[in-house]
Every structure is written in C-alpha cells, then in structure tokens.
Amino acid sequence: MTTRRVTLVDVARLAGVDKAIVSRVVNADPSLVIRPDTRERVLEAIQNLGYRPNSAARSLRTAKAGTLGLVIPDFANPVYAEIITGAESAALAKGHVLVTGSSTGAHSSMERYLDLLGQGRVDGLMLASPTTPGEQQKLESLGLPWMMVNRRDTGEHHRYVILDDAQAAKLAVEHLLELGHRKIVHVAGPFGADTARRRATGYRQAMKVTDIPVRAEDIARGDYTPRGGAEAMAELLRKGPAPTAVFVANVAMAVGVLDTLRRARMRVPEDVSVVAVHDLPLAEHLVPALTTVRMPLQELGARAVDLLLGSSPEDEVAEVVRTAMELVYRESTAPPKG
Amino acid sequence: MTTRRVTLVDVARLAGVDKAIVSRVVNADPSLVIRPDTRERVLEAIQNLGYRPNSAARSLRTAKAGTLGLVIPDFANPVYAEIITGAESAALAKGHVLVTGSSTGAHSSMERYLDLLGQGRVDGLMLASPTTPGEQQKLESLGLPWMMVNRRDTGEHHRYVILDDAQAAKLAVEHLLELGHRKIVHVAGPFGADTARRRATGYRQAMKVTDIPVRAEDIARGDYTPRGGAEAMAELLRKGPAPTAVFVANVAMAVGVLDTLRRARMRVPEDVSVVAVHDLPLAEHLVPALTTVRMPLQELGARAVDLLLGSSPEDEVAEVVRTAMELVYRESTAPPKG
DNA sequence: TAGGGTCAGTCAAACGATTGAACGACGCTA
DNA sequence: TAGCGTCGTTCAATCGTTTGACTGACCCTA
Numbered sequence: 001m002t003t004r005r006v007t008l009v010d011v012a013r014l015a016g017v018d019k020a021i022v023s024r025v026v027n028a029d030p031s032l033v034i035r036p037d038t039r040e041r042v043l044e045a046i047q048n049l050g051y052r053p054n055s056a057a058r059s060l061r062t063a064k065a066g067t068l069g070l071v072i073p074d075f076a077n078p079v080y081a082e083i084i085t086g087a088e089s090a091a092l093a094k095g096h097v098l099v100t101g102s103s104t105g106a107h108s109s110m111e112r113y114l115d116l117l118g119q120g121r122v123d124g125l126m127l128a129s130p131t132t133p134g135e136q137q138k139l140e141s142l143g144l145p146w147m148m149v150n151r152r153d154t155g156e157h158h159r160y161v162i163l164d165d166a167q168a169a170k171l172a173v174e175h176l177l178e179l180g181h182r183k184i185v186h187v188a189g190p191f192g193a194d195t196a197r198r199r200a201t202g203y204r205q206a207m208k209v210t211d212i213p214v215r216a217e218d219i220a221r222g223d224y225t226p227r228g229g230a231e232a233m234a235e236l237l238r239k240g241p242a243p244t245a246v247f248v249a250n251v252a253m254a255v256g257v258l259d260t261l262r263r264a265r266m267r268v269p270e271d272v273s274v275v276a277v278h279d280l281p282l283a284e285h286l287v288p289a290l291t292t293v294r295m296p297l298q299e300l301g302a303r304a305v306d307l308l309l310g311s312s313p314e315d316e317v318a319e320v321v322r323t324a325m326e327l328v329y330r331e332s333t334a335p336p337k338g
Numbered sequence: 339m340t341t342r343r344v345t346l347v348d349v350a351r352l353a354g355v356d357k358a359i360v361s362r363v364v365n366a367d368p369s370l371v372i373r374p375d376t377r378e379r380v381l382e383a384i385q386n387l388g389y390r391p392n393s394a395a396r397s398l399r400t401a402k403a404g405t406l407g408l409v410i411p412d413f414a415n416p417v418y419a420e421i422i423t424g425a426e427s428a429a430l431a432k433g434h435v436l437v438t439g440s441s442t443g444a445h446s447s448m449e450r451y452l453d454l455l456g457q458g459r460v461d462g463l464m465l466a467s468p469t470t471p472g473e474q475q476k477l478e479s480l481g482l483p484w485m486m487v488n489r490r491d492t493g494e495h496h497r498y499v500i501l502d503d504a505q506a507a508k509l510a511v512e513h514l515l516e517l518g519h520r521k522i523v524h525v526a527g528p529f530g531a532d533t534a535r536r537r538a539t540g541y542r543q544a545m546k547v548t549d550i551p552v553r554a555e556d557i558a559r560g561d562y563t564p565r566g567g568a569e570a571m572a573e574l575l576r577k578g579p580a581p582t583a584v585f586v587a588n589v590a591m592a593v594g595v596l597d598t599l600r601r602a603r604m605r606v607p608e609d610v611s612v613v614a615v616h617d618l619p620l621a622e623h624l625v626p627a628l629t630t631v632r633m634p635l636q637e638l639g640a641r642a643v644d645l646l647l648g649s650s651p652e653d654e655v656a657e658v659v660r661t662a663m664e665l666v667y668r669e670s671t672a673p674p675k676g
Numbered sequence: 677t678a679g680g681g682t683c684a685g686t687c688a689a690a691c692g693a694t695t696g697a698a699c700g701a702c703g704c705t706a
Numbered sequence: 707t708a709g710c711g712t713c714g715t716t717c718a719a720t721c722g723t724t725t726g727a728c729t730g731a732c733c734c735t736a
Contacts (some may be wrong), residue, residue, distance in 0.1 A: 005457060005481065007692055023694060031695095033713060034577060050479060056403065056458040057692035058395035060721045066454075067437075075422045076619065087719045088413075095455050099405075099437045102426060116404075116435050119343060120394040120722090130455065141388060214373040226623055257621045262625070281414065283562055285593045287600070287625045345722055356686050361724060369725095371683055393721035398691045458692090680735085687728070698717070704710085 005049045013152060015045040016228045022046070051193045069122040070149075071113060078280045079163030079250070085126060085148060094309055096123070103129040110135045110176060114142065124308040130192065135220065145313040146284060149304045151194040152318075159317045162306045164325065165195050165277070169202025171327050172247045172275045175291070177210060179335045181245040181273060185218045187232045187257055189249040198248045199277060217249040218243075222253045229253025231244060232325045233260040242266070244336040251283055254290055258332075269334035279328050288331035296324045344387045353383040360384070364391060372386070373484040387489045397458060406643060408438045408487075409451060411467045416618045417588070417635060421466060421487060424639030432647055441467040448473045452480065462646040465489075468530065482650040489532040490656075497655045499642045501625045502663065503533050503615070506631045507540025509665050510585045510613045513629070515548060517673045519583040519611060523556045525531075525595055527587040531562065536662045537615060560591045567591025571598040578599040580604070586614040589621055592628055596670075607672035617666050626669035634662045 008026075012019040014040060017038060025042045026033040036232065045051075059065050070090050072080040074255040084100055091098040099122060103110045110129065117125075131139070131148075136155055141148055148160035176184050186203045187195025207214045217239040222228030233256065236243065248254040254276035259270060266272050268288055276283070281293035301319050307317050346364075355376060361372040363380045369414065372526050372576055377428060383389075397403050406429050410418040422438050429436040441448045455463075462483040469477070474493055479482055486498035486545040514522050524541045524572065527534025538557065545552045555577040559565030567586060574581065578602070586592040592614035596606060604610050615623070617632035647656050 005692095008694095011694080019693080020695075020716065020718095021714090027694085029515040029695085033715090036715070038714080052453075052457040054398070054692055055456045056397035058694080059696045060398050060723090061692080063721075067396065067459075075413075075419040076416060078416070081419065084413045085440065092450070092454070093452070097459070098439070099435060101436070102423065107350060112430070114392075116433070118388040118393045118462075121394040121405075121435070130655070142390075200528050250716090261451075282620065285597070286623075287672060312342070333573070343722095346724095347722080355684095357723080358687080358725075359685065361722095365724085367725090371685085373684065376684080392722050395691090396724080398693090399723045399725090400692075622711090678736095679716105683730105683731090683732080685707105685729085685731105687726105689726095690724085693722085696717105696719095700713105700716085702711105702713085705713105706707100706709090 001154055002063055005054070007054070008051075010041065010049055011051045014248040015041040017042060017084060021288040022203060049116045058265045063120070065123050066095065067099055067122045068308065069117060069125040070098055070301075071101060071103050071110065071125070071127050073100050073102060073104050075100075077146075077252075078282065079278060080128060081279075082297035083301040083304075086298030087126065087149075087305050088301075089235040089298075089301035090305035096305075096309070111138060114138055126304050126308060137178050139221045143313070145311070146315065147304050148309045150300060156318065157314075159315075161307060161317070161319045161321060161322075162198075163295050163297075163300055164322050165198035166202030166205060167322070168277050168295055168325060169247065170206040171204035171293050171325065172277065173203055175275060175327050175329070175333065176245045176247065176273060177206070179245075179267050179273065179333060181336050182210075182212055183241070183243045184212075184245045184247060185220075185231055185236050185240070185255055187220055187236070187246060187252070188221050190221060190223045190228075196221075196224070196249050198257070199281075203247055203271070213303040215240075222249075222256070224250055224252055226252055226256035226259070229256030230260045231256070233257040234264075237264055243272065245275070246332070248274060251276045251278050251280050251290065251292065253285065258286060259288075268332050270337065273333040273336070275327075275333050283328075284330065286332075291330045291333040292328045294324070294326050294328050296321055297322050343392070344389045345392070346389075346517060349380065349383045349388055349389045352387060353379040354482050355380060401458070401507065403459055403461050404433065405435045405437055405460045406646065407455060407463040408436055408639075409441050409463070409465050410438060411440060411442050412504040413438075415590075416620065417616055420618075420635035421642075422640040424636030424641075425487075425643050426645035427466065427636075428640035432643070434643075434647075436643075438660075440510070441523070442621050449476060452476055464642050464646060466521070469495065481651070483646055483649070485642050485646045488638060495652075495654065497653075497657060498519065498647075499638060499645060499655070499657045500532070500536075500633075501638055502636075502658050502660050503536035504540030504543060505660070506587065506615050506633055506663060508544040508632050509538045509663065511541055511544035512583065513665050514611060515544070516584040517583075519673060519674050520548075520550055520582045521579070521642065522550075522583045522585060523558075523574050523581040525567055525574070525584060525586040526557050526559045527591070528559060528561045528566075533631055534559075534587055535563070535656050541585055541670070542621050550562065553578075560587075561589055563619050563639050564594035565589055565598070567594030568598045569594070571595040575602055583608065583611040583671070586612060589614045589616050589628065589630065591625065592621075596624060596628075598599065611674070613665075613671050621666075622637060622668065624670075628665045629668045629671040632662070632664050632666050634659055637661050 008019040128149040150314040220232035222232035283290040346357040466487040534613035560570035615628040621628040
C-alpha cells in the first residue's frame, strides 16, 4: 500500500533518458545542452510521477542543507517575532528554510540544540539568545558560519548585527527635551543585556548635550519584564524628586511603569510622560497609547540572513542596521505641566 | 585552511576499528557486542576529533529526517507563540527538531513552503494556518503524515487536534451569569475561523440553559484583531439596548472592545463586564486587567506532535484537548449595577 | 580433535542526487 | 575519406551512514 517514493531513476526510466539528464533539468544546469522534445518528455515524466527531489540526498552530495538556524530566547516575546519574520522572509527569498528554536524551554538548552542540529542540518546559525562563553566556544567548534543578532558576541572574533540602540535612546530623549522636559529619568534593562547598555549610553549622551546632569539615582534597572519595569519605576519615585518624564528601555517594562504610575496616582502624560523603545503592536493599545521609537527589527532579521549567507565564517562582521528608525508620537508624552 | 569535516571513517581509523562499530556505538545499537576497551577507544576518538554525525547522510539512509514542520499564519500572534512553545518542547523530547514557518509573508505561501520542504526534509507537518482545498490536496499528495492544529480540516479524511472552544465559551458565559448578568452579548470571530464558530456555539448553548433568548443582534463579528473588535462592539452598542456584559472571542478583539467602551464613556466593569478567550500575558496588563478563560495552548501544540509521531498517516485523528481550562477572574468583570 | 557456540568485529550494499568525464553520431572541412 | 568539432546523452564515482550478512578466533564439550 505504501507507494515507494519517486526518485530520479523512476523519472529517467519513464522519460527514457539517463538520470543525469533529469537532475540537470531539475536544477536548470546552464551547461546542459538538450533537445526541446527531450526536455519536454522529462518535464512530463516529473509531472506525471509527482517527483520531488529528496533533500537529504541532495544535502549529502552538495554539502549544503538549504536551511538556516535561528535561536531565540522565547517565542512569546514579540520583539523576536519581528526578527523571525524578517529572517524567515529573507531566508525564503534566498531559497532557504528557517529553523527557529527557543533556548529556554525545559528540553532546549543551547547545547542540546546544537547537538540536535548535528552536522549538515543547517548551513548557518543565528543567535539572538544570550550565550555563555562555553556555548560560544562550542559554536565555533562546529565549523558553521554563525552570526549574533541584536547582541554583540563576547569572543575576539566578531560576527554580529545590531540596531542603533544608542540612537534610539537619543530619539526618545530628544523628543522629551523638545517637549520641554528637564527632569528625565531612565528605566534601563538588565545589566547583562547588550541592548540595555547601549540604550542607557544613548540616554546619557542625549542628556549630556544639555546642561542637565544625570545622577545615579536617575537610572533604575529592570529585567525587561512588566514586573521589572514596575519595580524600577517605584524605585525611581522613592529615590528622587518626581520626574516629569521617563525613558523606558523596552515596551514590556513600560507596561509595568504605567502600572506603577497609575498606583501612585500620577497621570500619564499630564504628570509624567513615558516613552519606550520598540513600536510593538501592543504599544498602540495601551492606555494611554504609548509613544515609542520604532526600530527596524524585521530588517535586522533579514540583514542577519544576508550577512550569514554572504560572508565566509572567518570574516569579521560588525554591522549596525540604521534604516527606518523613528519616533512614534502617541498619547503617553506631552509637555510638562506649568 | 578549511578542515575537512570529520566522518565515521576518520573516527574508525583513529580508533583502529571498522566504521560499522563506530556507527553502532554512536547509536547505542543494542545488538552490539563490544569489549569495554574498544568502546573506550571509540569514544575517545569521537571526543578527540569532535565527530558529529552528518544528518543528511543519516536521513538519506534511514529515510527519517528527525524534523517536524509547523506552519502558522503569523509569528506576531501570541496564541501561536504558545502553540509553538508546546510543540517545540514535545518535539525535542522525542529527539526531533521543529521547523516553524509562517504562511503569510511575501515569499511564503503554503505551497511555496511545501515545495521548499521537498521530500525528506520533514517527517511530518502540522498546520495551524487556514488551508485552501487546493493546498490540502497538495498536502495529501506529499505522502507525509500531517495534522491540523487548532482547526478542523475540510477533507473527508480527518486529522486534527483542537481545544474545547465551546466549553471555553461556556465557562466565560457561566461566569457572567453567576455574577448576575442577563444581557450578555458576544463579539465573535470571523466566520471562516473554526475556533470562532465553536466559541459562538458555546455562547448560544450557555445562554440556552437559561431562559434568556439570544437574538441575531446580540452577536457581532470581528476579524480577531483589535480594530475588528472595536468595530464589532460599536455595532452592538448601536443595534441594541446597552448590554451589561460582553463575551469576546479572543483577547486581541477585547483590546478593541475596551477602546470602544472607553470612547462610549462606559466604565469596565462598573457599566459593562468584559471576558475573553485565551489567557495571554497581555491580558493581565490591560486596563482594567482582563478576565479570561485560560486555554491549554501549549498542551495543544505538544499533543499535536505526539499524535503526529504516534499515528500512521492513514489513521483518523480527531482529538479535543481538555486539560487545564479555567476562568481567570480579574478586574474586567463584576456584578451588574443595581 | 571435530564440531558447535559465543564473542568481537569486518564487509559491502544500499539510500538518492550531483557532476566531471567520456562517448557515439553527425556534419564539415581539407 | 580521414580528421575534427559540436551536440546530446550516458557513465560512474562520490557524499557519510546504516545494517544485515559474514568471518575468524577462541573456548567447551563430547
């Protein structure tokens, strides 16, 4: 009952030619010289038998898998959803399939993932997950092209694509400054996150061009979650005089920041303005609708794919994607009172 | 400079044995009889050379890819994020890698995806995307085991896993009834969505056990997006006397429903209670925090994998996952006024 | 001491596609 | 009519593993 799968040989037999011909027809080999009627017969046979090339055999022979891997921390984080979408579409455009894995699940440590991928299953690996030195070493030992996405690597051989997070922070802070804010605090991301550090740097830089000093108590760290944001905001309120504006390192924390402000009976934007990084769909539907900095996350994913495919593993790659960054002005920011 | 990749033969040579031995050691072949010191030599050689089995060769020989495919409409939808997470972890637990593709991108129609996957790249395919009859036929012609996830298939050969959406609707409506609501309307999902129909059915059933009639104007359809929810809610307000409670078919539409109610100056939950399906992380951070019905989305994904691997392609599979469904009572529901 | 039974391995044929090299037929030219 | 080039096609090695069949050494037992 199980119809054996159709191979090149079957097609060749039906078309009355050698399988080499069929292979070259399938792959549109430019060196192939063939009579039109022969080609016709071959195509017909392919059609009739419903032949589909076996990718395992092809991969084995060509040592190319036609697949790229992408490891992210968590599917539930919409930031990565955007990156995946961009990467997938770029991969497909180049005839590759994208395998996306998350590294946080019970069964899916990075290392286990690397093992499962084994050799010859992917042609390259993109990592958007935090990576331990051990893992990075294992990664290098695979002999695969790899690329860090949205974070810089820690080794001495650099291969990464990131966004201009400092610039994003500047856009946000400058927006607040233009509105007339002077007392601007920052809810930063976790120390371990590369993006968080760059956004904090951008905040400091933007403040530096003004004459407004930034003191240690103007910055509080959260862990990029709503709860973390809520706690960081509470800390800021406790420590200093009430700010008139907050720059939040990501939207998830901004959600918590809004919670804390609501509890403290501070109105947004009348009493405090809030602006955050990443224009996720969610931002528009918060109350009040959140002013954000839109970042080219899809482009980031796409660029990672292009760089991965377009460079040899030894090349140094250190690119900053700068396209299409802009401030999206919504309801959570306004001029300060008085 | 390019170090050739390490194969079984290299390991065998270093260990001074035949490659067959190495293969059986690697795969823990139970029929293998081997001296402890030989095994030791082999393992050492593997270690020293950093051998990793080539999965293309392995797939070719065994006609198993060790990979499962999952096609979803959109990575940005958190409902699918949950399904992916569950599926991935189940797949990994069974030694498989999960390839997740979205079918909405510019380059990624279902058909193109199926072509790219070719033969021998995945051992089975799970579809959470809406599927046209043409696509379903193509799917069947692949000779791969497949499974519809969270939607029923349209062919005569059934293979699907779904959730008990009618029951979810009942839980929601019963919650409202218990609070004392009588005038309960429903913002339903799009007609084409199987889940939407089942939730609407559940709503009707739950209302039927009471003596409260459900009229046509008590139901409005949206497209599962915030905007769709906003418009559907506006329609309900226009058409009938103001309801005291709304059951919304998903959280995305609930976001829009809240917007519309806010614009209409109706307070939630004082004037109107709102409850929606799916306890996504977002629900907790809306204002007011949304009462929801938690659905076992991860289990759904995991079960899909188990069924896919544990059934032959000809089997009929029609399973409803019923675990762990519960009402999550937050701030958006309360007894009606007066 | 012939024969049988482990034990510990080796041999070699697949799996299906790719690809450089070889080959026969034909037409041309000298 | 020998020689050569071109056209259209076939040949066969190869990619790295898996796995059933086979073998040689050794020990026991009759």
